[in-house]
Amino acid sequence: YNKKIYNKYMIRIIIFAFIPLIGLIFPFFFSKYNPLIENWCYSSCCYKHDNTLAKFDKFVESAIAHTGKQRYLTYISKDTLGTIEMANFVFLILSIIIVIFVLLYIFLKFIKYTRLKDGKGKTDLKDFYHFCKELI
Numbered sequence: 001y002n003k004k005i006y007n008k009y010m011i012r013i014i015i016f017a018f019i020p021l022i023g024l025i026f027p028f029f030f031s032k033y034n035p036l037i038e039n040w041c042y043s044s045c046c047y048k049h050d051n052t053l054a055k056f057d058k059f060v061e062s063a064i065a066h067t068g069k070q071r072y073l074t075y076i077s078k079d080t081l082g083t084i085e086m087a088n089f090v091f092l093i094l095s096i097i098i099v100i101f102v103l104l105y106i107f108l109k110f111i112k113y114t115r116l117k118d119g120k121g122k123t124d125l126k127d128f129y130h131f132c133k134e135l136i
Helices: 002-017 019-029 059-068 078-118 125-135
Strands: none
Touching: 002 019, 002 078, 019 078
């Protein structure tokens, strides 16, 4: 019976514990170590990229020049990317906190019902510590 419950719920718990990894995809993709984004410019980029500080007046001219220089002009401005990064950071922190609390809750309930099954009622902290150490 225990093995059946273990197999049924353990895979779900492990998958649930990996939810915060979704929040790490964005920082890894947009890090300075990604070779794919070295030639990317934000939509607000108007530079000619020819070692001068000359700028374009129109977006269309900028897009044509970026294509000629083998640079990709994204549809996201730098401010929008900063907002997305902040939202991603909030999601990452919240998901880590939720996962930790849920796993802690499951662990405490597991200990509680194991103690009840073994016939041990309320105990002091020292006995509880030894029981948890013995259980793990």
